[in-house]
Amino acid sequence: MSDSVPEAGPRTEATVPQDEPAHDPAYDPAAPAPLDVSRTATGHPExxxxxxxxxxxxxxxxxxxVEVYEDVHRGLRDALTALxxxxxxxAPAPHPTTPQ
Known part of the structure; x- marks a missing residue:
C-alpha cells in the first residue's frame, strides 16, 4: 500500500462531481431570470x-x-379606487301625468 496521492489529471465534464455544475461560459448568474411565479386569474379583466x-x-x-412594479401598483390602486x-x-323620478 502506498501513502502517495496519485496525480490528478485534467478535469473533464465526465469527472465533474454531480453537485458541481459544469462551467458554461455563457452562464451569467447575475443575468435576469424568470421567477416563474404563477398568477391566478381574478375574473376582472383589468x-x-x-x-x-x-x-x-x-x-x-x-x-x-421598479418601473414595472410602480406601474402595476398604480393600476391596481386605480381599480380599487374605482370600486x-x-x-x-x-335621477329625479318622473312626474306622473294626471288626467284632466
Missing amino acids: VDALLERLGDADHLATDGH DARPGPP
Whole structure:
C-alpha cells in the first residue's frame, strides 16, 4: 500500500462531481431570470392584465423592476379606487301625468 496521492489529471465534464455544475461560459448568474411565479386569474379583466404585466419584470435587470412594479401598483390602486367611487346623485323620478 502506498501513502502517495496519485496525480490528478485534467478535469473533464465526465469527472465533474454531480453537485458541481459544469462551467458554461455563457452562464451569467447575475443575468435576469424568470421567477416563474404563477398568477391566478381574478375574473376582472383589468386586474388580470395588470397581474400579467408583472411577468415583464422577469426579463429585466433588477433596476428595471421598479418601473414595472410602480406601474402595476398604480393600476391596481386605480381599480380599487374605482370600486369606492359612488355613483352621482339619483335621477329625479318622473312626474306622473294626471288626467284632466
